[in-house]
Amino acid sequence: MASSTATMGNLPRGVGICTSIPDILYLPELVFSYMATLLYFIHTILSAIRWKSF
Structure with a gap:
């Protein structure tokens, strides 16, 4: 559980979400x-x- 919460801090925010192809x-x-x-x-x-209307 601790490892999944640690990776949540590295998620991109804002326009950084749409940077990959x-x-x-x-x-x-x-x-x-x-x-x-x-x-x-x-x-x-x-x-x-x-x-x-008909």
């Missing part, structure tokens, strides 16, 4: 998933409004 490549995935979800919800709301 896999972490940098993960950011576009995060942005794309956010945009896809946002567009899906906008589409759902506009479709519901259109459906109610």
Whole structure:
């Protein structure tokens, strides 16, 4: 247990988290998933409004 708490002090903080290549490549995935979800919800709301107007 003591060894796991000792390694916790060496974790990066702030921008230092995104300094490795896999972490940098993960950011576009995060942005794309956010945009896809946002567009899906906008589409759902506009479709519901259109459906109610008939």
